[in-house]
Structures are given as C-alpha cells and as structure tokens.
Amino acid sequence: MASDHKPDTLGVRAGGIRSDFQEHSEALVLSTSFVYKSAAEAARKFANEEPGYIYSRFTNPTVTMFQDRLAALEGAEACVATSTGMAAVATTVFGLLKAGDHMIAARGVFGTVVPLFDQILSKFNVETTWVDPRDADAWVKAVRPNTKLFFVESPSNPALEIADIAALATLAKKSGAILAVDNAVCSPALQQPIKFGADLVIHSATKYLDGQGRVLAGAIAGRKDLVSGPLYQFVRTAGPAISPFNAWVCLKGMETLGIRMQAQSANALEVARWLEAHKGVQRVIYPGLKSHPQHALAKRQQSAGGAVLSFVARGGREAAWKIIDAVKLISITANFGDVKSTICHPATTTHARLTPAEREAAGIGEGMIRLAVGLENPADVCADLERGLS
Ligand SMILES: *Cc1c(COP(=O)(O)O)cnc(C)c1O
16 A cells, blocks of 8 residues: 555555455454464564464454554555553563653553553553653753653643644654653544654553443554564463454455544544533643644644543532533543544543542643544534533
C-alpha cells in the first residue's frame, strides 16, 4: 500500500495480507502455531534467517495486518500490538527503562497509569516525576541526567488538557529522552503525534480503533529501532500479546475510524455548545470550543475536537450524580470510544484511586462529568442530559 494515500484510504486498505484462498475480507487466523515443511525450515525461522510465522505470542498474520494498518495511519515506521492499552503502557516502560532511570509523566494521564508508575515501576527503582502537561518550564526543570522517557497523553482524559507535542519533542531530543504520546482520545484519524516529533504513539485500541466497545486491545507505534527492538522483544518474551480475534475486530474497526471520528466530533461539538449555553452548567471543557484555554494549540495538533468532553455541574457531586442518574439513553459506564454515548463521574470511578490532592492537580473536581459522545442524534443526547440538569 503506497504511503502517499490519504488516511481514509489507508484505514480501509493498508495492511492487507491475502492468503492463497484469495479472500476479500481480511482473514481471522486463529492458530496458536504455524507449521514447517522440514526441520531445517523450522531452524531457519527460529534463527530469524527466514521470515515467517512461528507462534502467535510472537507473530500472527491477523495481528500483523492490524499492526501494519495502524502504523500506516499513524505515519509510523513500525507497530507492535499488545493485549490492552495498559499492556502497551507497561511494555513501553518495562521495555525501555532500567533500574536507576528517571521518567517525566504528565499529570492527568489515564487513572491506572499512576499506580503502574508509582507503585509497580518504582519497585524496580525507576522514578517518575509528575508535571503539568501545559507547563513547559516544569518539564525543563524536571529533566535530570538520567531522564530517559517523557510520557504524555493529549488531550488528557477527563480534564482534556493539551500538551504541546512539538515543544515536548524538542525538549526530549535535547535531553536524550524518548517522547511517548498516548493517542487514545484522538486516534490517528484526528491527530498524528509522530508528525510533531513524538518517538512513540501508545494506543488503547479498546477505545476508538475498535470503536464499538467489544474488545480489549493495545498497540505501540513509532520508531522502528524501539518498536521492533526492545518493545517487540518484551511482548514476545513477557507475553502481553494480543489475541488474533481482538486484533481482527480492531483491524475492521479502523475501516470506519475516519468517518466515525468526524461524525462523533461533530456531535460532541453540538452537545458541548448546548451545554455551554445551559444555566445548570458551570463550565464545559472541550478542545473544539473557543472557550477552551488551549483551543489554538488543539487546532494546530488536531483536525477536530474529538468525541470526549467534560463539564462541571453547578452543585458539586450531588448535582453531577443527579444528572448521571437521570439519563435513560446515555450509558453509565466508565469506558469511552464507543458509538454509544457514555457518561461517568471521574472523581468516584476512573480516578477514585487518586488522592484528593492528586485529583485536584489533575483538574478533576467533584462536579465534573465526562461525556463521550457517540453516533446517536445529538438532540437526543442533549434531551437526555436535560432531564437531570433542569
Ligand atoms: C483506556 C485507556 C488506557 C488503558 O487501556 P485499556 O485497553 O483499558 O488497558 C490507556 N490510556 C488511555 C488514554 C485510555 O483511555
């Protein structure tokens, strides 16, 4: 597939491997291992002297198609898939860092990343400094001689803070560190961090790549020396490999990614504008709104605002829970990335494990509601919110 094709074309066509059966739709290859014609062929494949499939913890044709399609969409040299988004984050840090290393991570990253770095990675003597993704000076000050990794999510979830990816890439390069950007909220349909200098892009494919809330999956795309080197080595050795079935669901999901992200972003913008005009709402946080403090930066990095927005209800937790409890159409669930709209209260669900001080620093208040807008008609979504707001 020529890489000069447009993203919509790559989403549908990139990464196809057709077998001798000449199937049109990408095949789901459910096989643990692959066979050889001889002992010598097996030896050559194990020695990496001859390309080919060995065992599905290492490689699998359906997984290869998923990886190639995502690499094409991200503009990446290589991609390795993992069982979940958290497995992609864990593979990144355990594959790249060693005892004595230091990393800088943006506050307000996905909730589970915090205990992974602070409670598990710290046992291996890797220290994390947490900084505000918007504060360029704080990143400069946090750099140490042993800083090896910058880890950032943009926009962050649920606070929707935007990191200046190009500025961080410049600082990372100067500091001899690798910049990894979690792109789950935007997906490559709206933002390609590699274009702005990121070395690695991390995905929870569970979100928009699947797009319909069916499977858990993850991936890391980026520099070939890292992805096909230590990161792939970690996956095949430690074993957080993706199931071929899950890879297949995401591979097919990517065929509609571009059109879904455009439509869901347009719906989210409409709902955000409606919320902003509502007197029961104190504040709406959505990168696509002019009122977002980093709207200009978001417009530079993203082709649309995305489908996730947050808003702060007047009246704190009580008011927020009342809105959530009144919905009949929107699903009350902590997941996002679905064509079904979802709503949750981050302070008591996805980010409940943080201390109140950590939540405060991450911009997650008691009145905050996260809404991920799906493909329902936005008027129906607004009517559903109106019930608890009025
Ligand atoms: C969901 C999510 C993750 C974790 O992904 P899983 O597939 O649930 O393990 C990581 N980062 C972001 C931004 C996410 O939204």
